[in-house]
Every structure is written in structure tokens, then in C-alpha cells.
Amino acid sequence: xxxxxxxxxxxxxxxxxxxxxxxxxxxxxxxxxxxxxxxxxxxxxxxxxxxxxxxxxxxxxxxxxxxxxxxxxxxxxxxxxxxxxxxxxxxxxxxxxxxxxxxxxxxxxxxxxxxxxxxxxxxxxxxxxxxxxxxxxxxxxxxxxxxxxxxxxxxxxxxxxxxxxxxxxxxxxxxxxxxxxxxxxxxxxxxxxxxxxxxxxxxxxxxxxxxxxxxxxxxxxxxxxxxxxxxxxxxxxxxxxxxxxxxxxxxxxxxxxxxxxxxxxxxxxxxxxxxxxxxxxxxxxxxxxxxxxxxxxxxxxxxxxxxxxxxxxxxxxxxxxxxxxxxxxxxxxxxxxxxxxxxxxxxxxxxxxxxxxxxxxxxxxxxxxxxxxxxxxxx
Amino acid sequence: xxxxxxxxxxxxxxxxxxxxxxxxxxxxxxxxxxxxxxxxxxxxxxxxxxxxxxxxxxxxxxxxxxxxxxxxxxxxxxxxxxxxxxxxxxxxxxxxxxxxxxxxxxxxxxxxxxxxxxxxxxxxxxxxxxxxxxxx
Numbered sequence: 001x002x003x004x005x006x007x008x009x010x011x012x013x014x015x016x017x018x019x020x021x022x023x024x025x026x027x028x029x030x031x032x033x034x035x036x037x038x039x040x041x042x043x044x045x046x047x048x049x050x051x052x053x054x055x056x057x058x059x060x061x062x063x064x065x066x067x068x069x070x071x072x073x074x075x076x077x078x079x080x081x082x083x084x085x086x087x088x089x090x091x092x093x094x095x096x097x098x099x100x101x102x103x104x105x106x107x108x109x110x111x112x113x114x115x116x117x118x119x120x121x122x123x124x125x126x127x128x129x130x131x132x133x134x135x136x137x138x139x140x141x142x143x144x145x146x147x148x149x150x151x152x153x154x155x156x157x158x159x160x161x162x163x164x165x166x167x168x169x170x171x172x173x174x175x176x177x178x179x180x181x182x183x184x185x186x187x188x189x190x191x192x193x194x195x196x197x198x199x200x201x202x203x204x205x206x207x208x209x210x211x212x213x214x215x216x217x218x219x220x221x222x223x224x225x226x227x228x229x230x231x232x233x234x235x236x237x238x239x240x241x242x243x244x245x246x247x248x249x250x251x252x253x254x255x256x257x258x259x260x261x262x263x264x265x266x267x268x269x270x271x272x273x274x275x276x277x278x279x280x281x282x283x284x285x286x287x288x289x290x291x292x293x294x295x296x297x298x299x300x301x302x303x304x305x306x307x308x309x310x311x312x313x314x315x316x317x318x319x320x321x322x323x324x325x326x327x328x329x330x331x332x333x334x335x336x337x338x339x340x341x342x343x344x345x346x347x348x349x350x351x352x353x354x355x356x357x358x359x360x361x362x363x364x365x366x367x368x369x370x371x372x373x374x375x376x377x378x379x
Numbered sequence: 380x381x382x383x384x385x386x387x388x389x390x391x392x393x394x395x396x397x398x399x400x401x402x403x404x405x406x407x408x409x410x411x412x413x414x415x416x417x418x419x420x421x422x423x424x425x426x427x428x429x430x431x432x433x434x435x436x437x438x439x440x441x442x443x444x445x446x447x448x449x450x451x452x453x454x455x456x457x458x459x460x461x462x463x464x465x466x467x468x469x470x471x472x473x474x475x476x477x478x479x480x481x482x483x484x485x486x487x488x489x490x491x492x493x494x495x496x497x498x499x500x501x502x503x504x505x506x507x508x509x510x511x512x513x514x515x
Contacts, residue, residue, distance in 0.1 A: 110386035360432040
């Protein structure tokens with residue numbers, strides 16, 4: 001059985017049980033040293049994790065396992081600077097859960113997956129000794145309702161979260177839990193995103209079949225076309241959850257990359273991912289409206305000669321009219337949510353969100369035209 | 380940059396992005412094979428000028444066919460990005476299979492951060508100029 005132990009603020013190991021005993025006997029570790037092995041919920045003092053451990057070496061220094069972080073080979077001034085941390089994020093640095101300051105990974109110790117700096121030691125040790133919840137500065141960040149679905153029930157949590165994100169994005173994301181893994185928000189988005197994706201596929205296919213029926217009738221090849229359409233529908237339904245998963249990770253990855261480029265990634269990737277999953281999930285029904293609008297619009301155009309086409313096209317136009325306000329609200333929500341969870345200005349959040357579509361969709365040309373126009377006006 | 384082992388409970392980026400990239404590649408290949416519709420580039424449709432991402436789908440198709448030179452010429456940035464993904468996936472697979480320590484960035488000097496940003500901007504503009512010149 002392999003053990004990990006904490007020494008000088010760093011994780012050490014894995015070591016075998018016999019080696020752990022030897023370290024204890026040598027005084028390298030002591031009964032209060034935090035240890036962990038596979039299967040344990042979190043880091044625990046050795047005396048609790050292995051009550052049967054042999055007694056420590058006489059005179060073993062109790063402070064040996066303290067969180068005083070020193071690294072051989074690093075200049076003392078740099079060590080002091082690193083140990084003091086930084087208010088602003090630095091590439092690769094980690095945010096202490098208690099102090100909220102940023103430190104190089106070597107100055108951080110992880111307990112139950114949460115990063116803590118040396119200054120957090122008294123609070124963490126006190127919490128561990130009393131069995132209390134490990135401290136953090138995320139008080140007030142317990143939402144949204146989906147995080148409490150076990151108490152609220154799945155359906156209520158789903159509806160409440162969606163309603164809260166759409167109607168009160170600032171409050172929702174100011175109180176959103178920024179830690180806790182990727183799984184919970186991913187499931188939320190997977191449910192709503194897959195449902196919207198599958199429904200879109202079905203509606204689009206029905207419209208497509210309607211178009212084929214009106215334009216091809218009993219013409220040769222109609223059966224083959226319908227067969228291909230059914231195949232596409234089945235593929236689309238199977239691919240919908242996959243698209244949701246991939247879209248969540250790729251989307252969050254791109255936005256977080258842009259945040260890093262703009263020096264605005266105050267929180268880790270986990271926070272960006274959680275934010276965007278709740279946002280994408282809540283907006284999934286709206287995406288369905290847009291997809292249906294496109295479908296009806298297309299049908300209206302392709303069946304121009306059919307008497308019912310005007311009605312179909314008008315319905316598409318009506319839904320299409322909703323698309324612009326939906327997209328504006330979506331952009332507003334995205335900016336607000338990212339600013340609230342990353343603790344950045346809305347301008348930076350907007351820049352991080354708009355950078356990928358701007359770059360991809362000829363944004364440079366647009367900027368060039370705008371600059372040119374501005375220069376022309378000024379001259 | 381330094382090599383270190385993952386902390387308990389720390390997000391395993393190598394595993395995560397390996398799964399995401401391989402999953403994306405599989406879905407993309409199936410998408411192309413089944414001839415599913417690809418959304419047109421709105422910018423290209425409206426202006427006739429390619430955007431920075433134009434030619435990416437054709438680049439992937441050419442790569443699948445083994446025409447590496449043509450794939451590079453179709454969109455050099457997409458080609459380079461895909462090559463980067465492949466290199467990362469090989470690294471991720473190696474550290475996962477051999478249970479090796481992971482490569483993690485340390486503190487970046489300010490000059491390196493700005494150099495990276497400027498390099499990315501230059502690469503984007505140069506790629507776009509290439510696409511316009513070639514009429515992709």
C-alpha cells in the first residue's frame with residue numbers, strides 16, 4: 001500500500017508502509033504529519049490515519065512537518081517573494097482557498113483537493129482537529145439550485161437554475177460555486193443541451209421530409225433521399241450528447257485560453273468551465289428556438305411554389321425575429337457571468353468571449369474597416 | 380516549466396484533453412464521412428474574402444487523405460494547431476501510460492508573456508494574409 005505524506009509544504013511519495021514507519025522512526029515525519037493513500041477521502045494526520053504506527057523518534061522535531069516552505073537551490077530573496085504570494089494571478093500560480101492570494105505551486109499544499117498556502121495552516125489544522133468543514137473564502141457562493149439537486153429534486157433544481165441564470169444572471173453567477181469539480185455543471189448542460197439538440201434534429205428532419213415530399217413527390221430517388229435523411233437523423237440524435245460534451249470542453253478551453261492571453265484568468269479552468277456549462281445549459285432552449293427558426297425559414301424558401309409556403313415562411317420569420325434579442329441577451333449573460341466568476345471587468349470578459357468569433361469570422365477585417373471609417377471621419 | 384506529480388484531487392488535464400481531442404477527432408471524421416452539412420462561413424459569403432478559419436475543413440480532409448503539403452497550404456494555422464494537438468496527445472498518452480510526472484508551467488516572465496501574445500497575433504495576421512493571397 002502506497003502512502004503520500006506532506007513535508008515542507010510539498011507532497012512526497014508514494015512510499016511503502018514500511019518506509020513510512022522508517023521515516024517516522026527517523027523523525028522525518030511525526031504523528032501530526034498529513035498523509036494520504038488511495039481510498040482515503042482526504043489528507044489526515046498520521047496518528048488518525050494509522051493509529052497502530054510505531055512511536056516517533058525521541059526528540060523528533062514537531063515543526064519538521066510544518067508548512068514552512070523552503071526549497072534548496074532557490075535564492076532566499078526569491079523564496080521570500082514567492083512565499084508572500086501575489087494579489088494578481090501569475091501564469092501557473094495557484095490561488096489559495098483561504099487567503100485568495102496567488103502562489104507558485106511549490107508554496108501550495110493540497111488538502112482534499114483544495115489548495116492552501118502557508119498562512120492558511122492554523123485555520124486548516126483547527127478545522128481538521130475539530131472535524132469541521134475545511135475553510136475557504138467562498139462563503140456566499142453555494143449556488144445555483146442545481147448544486148443542491150439532492151435536496152430540491154432534479155426537476156425543481158433544473159427549472160430553478162435555468163430560470164435564475166436567464167432572469168438574474170448577475171446574482172446567480174455572483175453566488176455560483178466556483179469549485180467542486182466539472183461533473184455537476186456538466187450533467188446540467190448535458191441534460192438540457194442533449195434534449196435541445198435531439199429536438200432540433202427531429203424538428204429539422206420533419207421539415208426536411210416536408211420539403212422533400214413537396215418538391216420530389218413520387219419521383220425516382222425520393223426513397224433514397226428519405227433513407228439518407230433518416231440515417232442523418234439517427235446519427236444526429238446519437239451525436240447530440242457527444243457534441244454537448246465536446247462543445248463544453250472546447251468552448252471553455254477557448255474562452256479560458258483567451259482569458260489567459262488577456263491576463264484575466266483570475267480563477268482556474270474549473271471555474272470557467274462551470275460558468276459556461278450553466279450558461280450554455282440555460283440557453284439550450286433558446287438555441288432550439290433559433291434552430292427551428294432556421295428550419296422553418298429554409299422550408300419557406302425551398303417550397304416557394306407551394307400554397308402553404310407563405311404561412312411556413314412567416315412562422316420562420318416570426319421565430320427568426322426572436323433570434324436577435326436572444327443573441328443579445330445571451331451575450332449580455334455571458335459577459336456578466338464570466339465577469340462575476342472570474343472577478344474581472346465586464347470589458348475584459350467581453351474581450352475574452354468575443355475574441356474567438358472575431359478572429360474566426362473576419363473580425364480583423366471588421367476592425368480594419370472600422371478604424372478606416374473612423375480615420376476617414378476624423379480627417 | 381517543471382515536471383511534477385499531480386496532487387490528490389487536482390484536475391488531470393492530460394487525461395481530460397486527450398479524451399476531448401480524440402473524441403472531437405472521431406466525431407469530426409464521422410461527420411465528414413457521413414457527409415453531414417457544414418455551416419458556411421458567413422464572412423466569406425458576405426464579403427468574398429476568406430476569414431482566418433476558412434479552409435480548415437478542407438485542410439482536415441486533405442490531412443485524412445495524406446496530402447500533408449496541400450493541407451498545410453490550405454490553412455497553415457489550422458495545420459500547425461492540429462500538429463500541436465497531436466504532439467500534446469502523444470505527450471499525454473505517454474505520461475498517462477507510464478505514470479510519469481506532468482509538465483506544468485511555472486511563473487512566466489513578463490517579457491515571455493508579451494512575446495507569446497505578439498507571436499500569436501503575428502501568426503493570425505500572417506495566416507489571414509496567406510489565405511487572402513491564395514484565394515482560399
